[in-house]
Amino acid sequence: MFELLSENLDDFTAGLWVTTRLVVASFVVALVLGTLAAALRVAPSKWLNRAGAVYVEVFRDTPLLVLLFISYPGLRRSGVEIGAWTAGIAALGVYTSAYVAEVLRSGVFAVAKGQGEAGLSLGFTQGDVLRRIVLPQAARTVIGPLGSITIAMIKNSAIVGASIVALPDLLKEARIVNSNTFQTEESFFWAAVGYLLLTVTVTVFFRGLETRYAVRR
Amino acid sequence: MSFEWVWTENNLQFLAEAFLINFEIALISMVLALALALPLALLSISPVAPVRLAAKTWVDIFRNLPLILMILFLALQLPDSLKAGWQDNAPTWLPEALRSQFVLAGIGGLVLYNSAVLAEVFRAGILSLDRGQREAAAALGLRYREQMRLVVLPQGLRRMVPATVSQLITLNKDTTLVSIIAIQEVVRSGRILAGTAGNPFAGGSAVEAPILSVMIVIGLMFVVVNFALSRISRRLEIQQGRRTATTEEAPPVAEPAPA
Numbered sequence: 001m002f003e004l005l006s007e008n009l010d011d012f013t014a015g016l017w018v019t020t021r022l023v024v025a026s027f028v029v030a031l032v033l034g035t036l037a038a039a040l041r042v043a044p045s046k047w048l049n050r051a052g053a054v055y056v057e058v059f060r061d062t063p064l065l066v067l068l069f070i071s072y073p074g075l076r077r078s079g080v081e082i083g084a085w086t087a088g089i090a091a092l093g094v095y096t097s098a099y100v101a102e103v104l105r106s107g108v109f110a111v112a113k114g115q116g117e118a119g120l121s122l123g124f125t126q127g128d129v130l131r132r133i134v135l136p137q138a139a140r141t142v143i144g145p146l147g148s149i150t151i152a153m154i155k156n157s158a159i160v161g162a163s164i165v166a167l168p169d170l171l172k173e174a175r176i177v178n179s180n181t182f183q184t185e186e187s188f189f190w191a192a193v194g195y196l197l198l199t200v201t202v203t204v205f206f207r208g209l210e211t212r213y214a215v216r217r
Numbered sequence: 218m219s220f221e222w223v224w225t226e227n228n229l230q231f232l233a234e235a236f237l238i239n240f241e242i243a244l245i246s247m248v249l250a251l252a253l254a255l256p257l258a259l260l261s262i263s264p265v266a267p268v269r270l271a272a273k274t275w276v277d278i279f280r281n282l283p284l285i286l287m288i289l290f291l292a293l294q295l296p297d298s299l300k301a302g303w304q305d306n307a308p309t310w311l312p313e314a315l316r317s318q319f320v321l322a323g324i325g326g327l328v329l330y331n332s333a334v335l336a337e338v339f340r341a342g343i344l345s346l347d348r349g350q351r352e353a354a355a356a357l358g359l360r361y362r363e364q365m366r367l368v369v370l371p372q373g374l375r376r377m378v379p380a381t382v383s384q385l386i387t388l389n390k391d392t393t394l395v396s397i398i399a400i401q402e403v404v405r406s407g408r409i410l411a412g413t414a415g416n417p418f419a420g421g422s423a424v425e426a427p428i429l430s431v432m433i434v435i436g437l438m439f440v441v442v443n444f445a446l447s448r449i450s451r452r453l454e455i456q457q458g459r460r461t462a463t464t465e466e467a468p469p470v471a472e473p474a475p476a
Contacts, residue, residue, distance in 0.1 A: 061443035063390035074429030158283035
C-alpha cells in the first residue's frame, strides 16, 4: 500500500497540484461572477433582479458535466479555440458562481434592515450604505457557507478530470496509476486520501476565519 | 448554431426517453439512499460512543469524497460475477440502459454518497429539535426506542423534507455522471446524437446535430425539472415555517452542502 504511494508519488503529487490549481482558479471565477449575480439580485431594479435570478437558476440546475460539454467540445467545434484548462475553470467557476450568488444574497438580507436605514438617515448614499455598512456585515455571515461551497467544489473538480476535458487532476492520475499497476484499491485509496486532505485543510481554514470574524446572531 | 436537428426525425423523443432514464436512476437512488440514511443518522446520534464514532466517521468520509471517484471505483472493482449476474438476470421490463452491467456501480456510488449526505441532514434535523421534547418523553417513562420512534423522529423527519427535496435536485444532476461508465442516459445519448461517442448502432442524426446545441437542449431539460423541484422545496419550507412558528422557535435545518 505505501509501496504504491512511494513508487508513484510524483504522479499523485502532480495530480494533487492540478486539482488545487483548478479549485483555486475556479473559486476566483466563482467569486467574481457570483458577486456580480448577487449584485443584480439586490439591485434596485426589477429587471436586473430577474436577470440575476435567471442566471442563478439556470446554472444551479444544469449538471456540471453538461456545462463541461458546452465549454469544451461544444465551443471548440463551433470554432472557438478554447484550451482544456480555460474550459474546465470556466465551467466549474460558472457552475459554482450560482451557489456563491445565493449565499451572498442571503448574507445581504441577513443584515438587519435598520442598519441600512440608519445609514441612509445619517446621509450616506445608497452605494456607501452598501459598501460601508451592509457588505462588511454580510461578509461575516457568509464565511461558513462559502466554506461548504469550496468543499463541494473540491469534490466537483474531480468531474473535470473524469470528463471529456480530461485535465490530469488527482483522480485522473490515480486512474493512470491504476492502469499501470492494476492495484485498483490502493490507487483509489490514495486519491481518496488526497481529496480528504484538501477538504480537511479547507474546513480548518474556514473554521479559523469563522472564529475570527463571524458574528453569532 | 443550428437547432434544426431538434425537429428532425425523432431526435427530441430520443433525448427525452434518455432523460427519463436519468430520472429513474435518481428516484431509485433516492429511495435506497433514504432507506440507508435513516439508520446511519440514528447510529450517529447513538448513546453508545464507539457506535456513534464509527457511524460519524463513515458519514464524514463518504460525504467528503468526490462522487465520481466512488462510481469509477465501483465500476472497476465490483466482482465480474455480480456485474454479469445483473446483466443476465435483470428483469426484462427494465429499460435496456438499466440492464447494463455497470448500473450496479452507478447506482451503488450514488447511494453510497447520498446516504452519507442525507444522514448528515437527518442528524441535523433530529438535533435541531428542542431537547425538552426528548426529556419530556423520557419523563413520561418512554424507552429510548419509543422516544425516538414516537416523539423525536416524527418531528425531526418532517423538518428535513425541504432539504431532502433540494438534495434530489443535486442527485438529479449527478445522474449524468454515470454516462462516464457507459450507461446510456441523456448525456451519452446526446453524444451519440452529435456523433461524438462513436456508437456503431446509432450513426448520429441525419441532420447535423452540433454538440453545443445538443448539450444546451439537455441542460434546459434539467433546468425545467429542477426548477419545478426547487419551487416545491421552497413552498414546503414556507409551509413548514408557518407550522412550526407558532409552537416554538425552529432553527432552520441545515441545507445539504451544494454539490
